[in-house]
Amino acid sequence: xxxxxxxxxxxxTAAAPPQPPAGPGGGLVTAxxxxxxxxxxxxxxxxxxxxxxxxxxGVMRWIDAQLDASGPRNERLAEREASTPLLHLSTSDLAQxxxxxxxxxxxRARQGQVALADNQMMAxxxxxxxxALGGQLQQLAVERAVxxxxxxxxxxxxxxxxxxxxxxxxxxxxxxxxxxxxxxxRPRALGKFSDLLIATAQSPAxxxxxDNWQNVRSGGWAGGEADRRIGGQGNRRAHGIxxxxxxxxxxxxxxxxxxxxxxxxxxxxxxxxxGWSITPPKQGGAFMFRPRAHxxxxxxxxxxxxxxxxxMDEGMRLLHWLANEPATMHHVSWxxxxxxxxxxxxxxxxxxxxxxxxxxxxxxxxxxxxxFHGPDFWANxxxxxxxxxxxxxxxxxxxxxxxxxxxTPRLAQVVARLGEPLYLHTAPDGYPDREADxxxxxxxxxxxxxxxxxxxxxxxxxxxADRRIGGxxxRESSIGVELSxxxxxxxxxxxxxxxxxxxxxxxxxxxxxxx
Amino acid sequence: MAISRRVFxxxxxxxxxxxxxxxxxxxxAAYASTRDGGSGERPILVCIFQRGAVDGLxxxxxxxxxxxxxxxxxxxxxxxxxxxxxGHFGLHPALAPLKPLWDNRSLAxxxxxxxxxxxxxxxxxxxxxESGTPGVxxxxxxxxxRYCEHCREHxxxxxxxxxxxxxxxxxxxxxxxxxxxxxxxxxxRTGGRADGRIDNxxxxxxxxxxxxxxxxxxxSAQEAFEAVRMLRQANPTQxxxxxxxxxxxxxxxxxxxxxxxxxxxxxxLEIAFADVSGWDTHVNQGAGDGQLANRLREFGTALxxxxxxxxxxxxxxxxxxxxxxxxxxxxxxxxGTDHGHGTAMLVIGGAVAxxxxxxxWPGLDPQTRYDGRDVPVTTDxxxxxxxxxxxxxGALDVNAVFPGFPADRARFPGVMRAV
Numbered sequence: 045x046x047x048x049x050x051x052x053x054x055x056x057t058a059a060a061p062p063q064p065p066a067g068p069g070g071g072l073v074t075a076x077x078x079x080x081x082x083x084x085x086x087x088x089x090x091x092x093x094x095x096x097x098x099x100x101x102g103v104m105r106w107i108d109a110q111l112d113a114s115g116p117r118n119e120r121l122a123e124r125e126a127s128t129p130l131l132h133l134s135t136s137d138l139a140q141x142x143x144x145x146x147x148x149x150x151x152r153a154r155q156g157q158v159a160l161a162d163n164q165m166m167a168x169x170x171x172x173x174x175x176a177l178g179g180q181l182q183q184l185a186v187e188r189a190v191x192x193x194x195x196x197x198x199x200x201x202x203x204x205x206x207x208x209x210x211x212x213x214x215x216x217x218x219x220x221x222x223x224x225x226x227x228x229x230r231p232r233a234l235g236k237f238s239d240l241l242i243a244t245a246q247s248p249a250x251x252x253x254x255d256n257w258q259n260v261r262s263g264g265w266a267g268g269e270a271d272r273r274i275g276g277q278g279n280r281r282a283h284g285i286x287x288x289x290x291x292x293x294x295x296x297x298x299x300x301x302x303x304x305x306x307x308x309x310x311x312x313x314x315x316x317x318x319g320w321s322i323t324p325p326k327q328g329g330a331f332m333f334r335p336r337a338h339x340x341x342x343x344x345x346x347x348x349x350x351x352x353x354x355x356m357d358e359g360m361r362l363l364h365w366l367a368n369e370p371a372t373m374h375h376v377s378w379x380x381x382x383x384x385x386x387x388x389x390x391x392x393x394x395x396x397x398x399x400x401x402x403x404x405x406x407x408x409x410x411x412x413x414x415x416f417h418g419p420d421f422w423a424n425x426x427x428x429x430x431x432x433x434x435x436x437x438x439x440x441x442x443x444x445x446x447x448x449x450x451x452t453p454r455l456a457q458v459v460a461r462l463g464e465p466l467y468l469h470t471a472p473d474g475y476p477d478r479e480a481d482x483x484x485x486x487x488x489x490x491x492x493x494x495x496x497x498x499x500x501x502x503x504x505x506x507x508x509a510d511r512r513i514g515g516x517x518x519r520e521s522s523i524g525v526e527l528s529x530x531x532x533x534x535x536x537x538x539x540x541x542x543x544x545x546x547x548x549x550x551x552x553x554x555x556x557x558x559x
Numbered sequence: 560m561a562i563s564r565r566v567f568x569x570x571x572x573x574x575x576x577x578x579x580x581x582x583x584x585x586x587x588a589a590y591a592s593t594r595d596g597g598s599g600e601r602p603i604l605v606c607i608f609q610r611g612a613v614d615g616l617x618x619x620x621x622x623x624x625x626x627x628x629x630x631x632x633x634x635x636x637x638x639x640x641x642x643x644x645x646g647h648f649g650l651h652p653a654l655a656p657l658k659p660l661w662d663n664r665s666l667a668x669x670x671x672x673x674x675x676x677x678x679x680x681x682x683x684x685x686x687x688x689e690s691g692t693p694g695v696x697x698x699x700x701x702x703x704x705r706y707c708e709h710c711r712e713h714x715x716x717x718x719x720x721x722x723x724x725x726x727x728x729x730x731x732x733x734x735x736x737x738x739x740x741x742x743x744x745x746x747x748r749t750g751g752r753a754d755g756r757i758d759n760x761x762x763x764x765x766x767x768x769x770x771x772x773x774x775x776x777x778x779s780a781q782e783a784f785e786a787v788r789m790l791r792q793a794n795p796t797q798x799x800x801x802x803x804x805x806x807x808x809x810x811x812x813x814x815x816x817x818x819x820x821x822x823x824x825x826x827x828l829e830i831a832f833a834d835v836s837g838w839d840t841h842v843n844q845g846a847g848d849g850q851l852a853n854r855l856r857e858f859g860t861a862l863x864x865x866x867x868x869x870x871x872x873x874x875x876x877x878x879x880x881x882x883x884x885x886x887x888x889x890x891x892x893x894x895g896t897d898h899g900h901g902t903a904m905l906v907i908g909g910a911v912a913x914x915x916x917x918x919x920w921p922g923l924d925p926q927t928r929y930d931g932r933d934v935p936v937t938t939d940x941x942x943x944x945x946x947x948x949x950x951x952x953g954a955l956d957v958n959a960v961f962p963g964f965p966a967d968r969a970r971f972p973g974v975m976r977a978v
Binding site: 150211213214215288292295296431460461463465470471472473479480483484487488489492496528530531534535537538539545548549552553554557 | 680682686696697698699726727729734736759760762763764766767768770775776777779780783841842
């Protein structure tokens with residue numbers, strides 16, 4: 045098996061123009077078939093005409109360009125970003141607004157004319173502004189998914205945002221999350237895994253979300269001002285280790301639940317990470333190591349000795365070690381293959397990814413390249429078998445009709461209504477990526493509604509100024525699915541003279557729910 | 560139906576409406592009769608989450624405890640205003656509408672219940688109470704969903720489990736079917752297409768999915784269309800509460816009204832969930848009157864109206880209230896209370912062992928307080944919830960519902976009459 049793959053890779057790099065390896069089933073017959081498959085996996089589906097343009101470029105060349113991600117991202121998107129207020133505010137700015145909104149809420153409660161602080165209907169201007177900024181964060185993700193020409197980068201930002209999930213609704217994360225997405229995740233989405241791991245470990249958003257800022261040596265302190273300001277819970281503070289981050293670091297971020305560690309290892313990791321904290325938000329809310337909170341004793345993690353007295357270096361050493369442990373390589377590679385190949389990733393695909401990881405010290409770009417160049421990625425059994433997540437469904441439908449999100453958060457709200465409110469997954473495992481988690485009767489009905497509304501140009505949040513609806517041949521090529529004979533027949537029977545209805549049926553068809 | 564029942568979830572109601580059903584489809588559904596042969600004998604559990612941590616000491620007031628008055632000089636309810644229950648405990652005067660339920664023994668009160676976990680974070684504590692696994696953050700589903708998943712004594716319909724709100728709450732998240740129902744008013748604003756083409760759209764989609772060979776998508780779609788048909792058969796009509804029940808103005812009263820409609824519709828509802836916020840009284844909480852009193856008045860009036868509206872039907876309905884934790888025994892400098900530990904929960908229903916205080920009352924002595932400041936938890940919330948699942952819903956095994964917490968009848972607080 046391994047030999048076969050290496051040989052095929054050799055051919056690929058030698059041949060010009062490169063062609064995708066033929067799948068065993070031979071489903072991807074034409075260059076357009078391969079282009080469509082790549083656009084459905086590395087991108088949020090094709091824009092009108094894009095299948096042909098990728099086929100002309102050569103699909104492997106397009107894939108390499110997506111991996112490279114150095115090309116222009118799209119002028120329209122740049123304009124959008126420039127006019128998004130959220131992107132012009134620092135974490136301190138956001139913190140100020142957060143606290144102003146909090147003050148307003150408390151003042152309202154003090155006046156007593158309103159039942160209580162959390163009466164949403166009575167929100168004041170500061171509260172409304174704070175809420176609007178939250179909407180911008182979600183909307184930005186949708187805009188980028190629809191508009192960016194560096195599609196793979198957006199797909200990977202979504203992947204890592206879930207792998208290293210932080211819940212936007214938890215206290216200070218309301219103002220820490222924008223910086224996390226923009227400056228922790230985005231720049232490293234196609235970089236080295238170890239860099240990404242360390243960046244998340246030092247991110248105020250993660251330190252707050254998984255309580256590590258409260259993880260202190262026994263009898264230690266979390267830091268005076270931060271104690272009072274950040275938690276907002278007053279009164280009682282943890283004086284001892286908090287295992288929360290340590291556990292998820294091992295279970296979710298790196299080794300995986302079967303990664304061979306014990307509860308004693310979790311405790312040792314928590315002790316190593318004591319003192320990894322944050323400065324008070326009003327002073328910038330940055331990462332800070334607090335030596336007085338650090339446990340200076342000796343620790344042992346899975347047989348590795350960490351002699352006492354190395355402060356923050358212990359954590360750095362631990363993270364570097366975790367980033368390239370075999371269990372981590374396997375765990376994260378498996379998840380990548382699940383995202384790009386199949387809900388149940390083929391072993392060969394995972395093996396290829398792990399081999400690339402080992403060879404490149406966890407260069408995510410090269411791990412992905414190995415997946416995309418492997419035979420499993422192109423195998424007929426793995427084409428069109430992934431069910432789209434709500435974000436993928438909405439973004440692909442809007443892209444298919446050549447529309448774009450308007451400047452309101454309404455399209456992000458559609459994604460939320462379909463079951464995926466962005467950045468609002470409470471548990472640290474992030475949104476799942478399996479069919480069973482997204483397919484259910486209520487959600488399917490919602491998707492049919494959204495499909496009909498998009499086709500009719502009536503979906504709130506979609507800007508479809510110069511709408512053109514072509515004939516049936518045009519429809520199939522533009523929306524980027526290979527419609528089944530049955531689907532074509534039903535559309536022909538039910539919507540022969542009604543292109544809007546026909547398009548709605550196509551976007552709401554079972555065929556379009558898959559990628 | 561031979562197909563597997565998958566998750567009917569996440570604003571399914573809204574979807575039905577936009578597909579062309581009357582915006583008042585729930586009102587129609589409320590008159591869809593005889594889903595269960597009209598017997599209506601299926602036990603129903605209604606869970607109400609008071610988000611924000613309700614001050615249990617203001618709900619079930621220990622007016623016989625001197626510390627209650629010495630620790631709360633500004634916010635204690637004067638003894639003359641407390642609605643006495645047994646000489647030691649009383650109800651807040653704003654909860655007067657619930658007194659008849661106490662008197663006819665269909666209201667039980669659990670005054671010191673909560674989570675064994677020490678967290679005072681709203682986020683974490685709500686998460687634990689909904690996942691049913693205190694201290695474990697990675698539990699992916701909620702305990703009500705696990706109950707639906709593991710206890711299949713009843714035939715499931717798409718309406719077996721429903722939450723009122725725009726999104727499915729954590730407590731109902733999971734693989735068992737669960738429906739999120741946004742507010743009826745919101746349905747009206749969304750609006751379906753009123754022309755005759757709606758039938759065409761629905762039929763065309765049904766055909767599309769009937770020919771789809773893929774298992775899960777195909778079976779889920781069939782269920783969806785079955786639910787659409789089921790609701791369309793219902794007759795539209797105006798809903799008038801029975802027995803002269805008067806629901807209070809506001810969202811919570813409206814939610815309870817819709818819930819009564821859905822129960823009377825006999826569409827197979829077994830588990831219902833709703834939440835009500837406004838309990839985080841850090842500032843100026845008030846005593847016999849004031850902010851908290853206003854919240855409690857709406858709360859108690861809505862629950863009493865619900866019980867009155869359902870009338871005889873309450874023999875098979877239990878309403879359980881819950882909140883993530885309680886509040887400090889001592890009032891703070893702002894005339895409010897801060898995050899505490901144990902709180903009070905209410906259990907209402909025909910089969911409830913009512914007219915009594917359930918669970919051990921630890922008293923307010925500083926020596927017995929949790930961390931020296933809070934009402935301790937003498938009843939683990941899982942014991943209370945387990946008792947209701949076993950004795951009311953008829954669950955045969957709740958060990959899968961609360962993993963790592965084996966059910967033990969000896970720990971049940973005794974809120975249900977033993978069957």
